[in-house]
Amino acid sequence: MEKHIDEELGIMKDLVMQMWNLVGRQLDKAEESLLTCNKELANEVVLTEKVCNNMDNKISLACENFIALNNPVAIDLRLALAILRINSNLERIGDFAEGISRFVIKDMTDKLDENDLKQLKLKEMFNNVNYMCDINKKAFLEEETNDLGKVFERDDAVDDINLKSKSVVANMIRTNPNKAEEYLCLYSVIKKVERIGDRCNNIAEEIIFYLDANVVKHTR
Secondary structure: OHHHHHHHHHHHHHHHHHHHHHHHHHHHHHHHHHHHOOHHHHHHHHHHHHHHHHHHHHHHHHHHHHHHHHOOOHHHHHHHHHHHHHHHHHHHHHHHHHHHHHHHHHOOOOOOOHHHHHHHOHHHHHHHHHHHHHHHHHHHHHOOOHHHHHHHHHHHHHHHHHHHHHHHHHHHHHHOHHHHHHHHHHHHHHHHHHHHHHHHHHHHHHHHHHHHOOOOOOOO
C-alpha cells in the first residue's frame, strides 16, 4: 500500500513540475513580448493558455482522487494538498502571463520609452518574480526550505515597485496624453506582475507547510 501511495505521489509531483516549467515559459515569453512589443510572441502565450488550463484540470483531478481513495495522513496528505494548491497558484500565474500578452496584442502601439521603462522598473519586477519562481522550484525539488525567506523578501521588493509605479504612470499620461488609455492598461499590467509575486509568495508558504508542517500564511 505504501509503495502504491509513493508511486501516485511521484506521478503528481512530475505533473506539477511539468506545469511549473510550462508556466515558466509562458512568463518568459510574456515578459519578452512586453519589453519588445512582440505581438507574435504574445500570441503564442495566448494560444498556449489552453494547455495550462488542461494541465491544471489534470493535476487537480489527480490530487482529489488520491486524497479520496487513499485517505493519506501526515506528510503524504500535506504533499497532496501542497501540490493541489501550488498547481492552483501556477495556473493563476499563467493567467497573468496571458493577460500581459493580451495587452501587448490589443493595446500596445510600440516599445516603451527606455526612460519610462527605467522609471517603472519593469525589468526589475520581472527579475524578482522569476527569481522567486526559481527558488520555489528548487526548494520543492530538493525538499529544503532554507532559501524560501528570499522569496518573501523579493515579494516585498515587488510590492514596493508596484506602489511607486502609480506616480510614474501618471506622469507618463501627463507627458503624452494621447496615449492615456494605453498607459492606464499598462498600469493594469504592472499590477499583474505584482500579483505574480503574490502567487510565488503563496507557493513558498505551501512548500513550508508540506516540508515543515508549519502554517505561515497570514503569520509572517
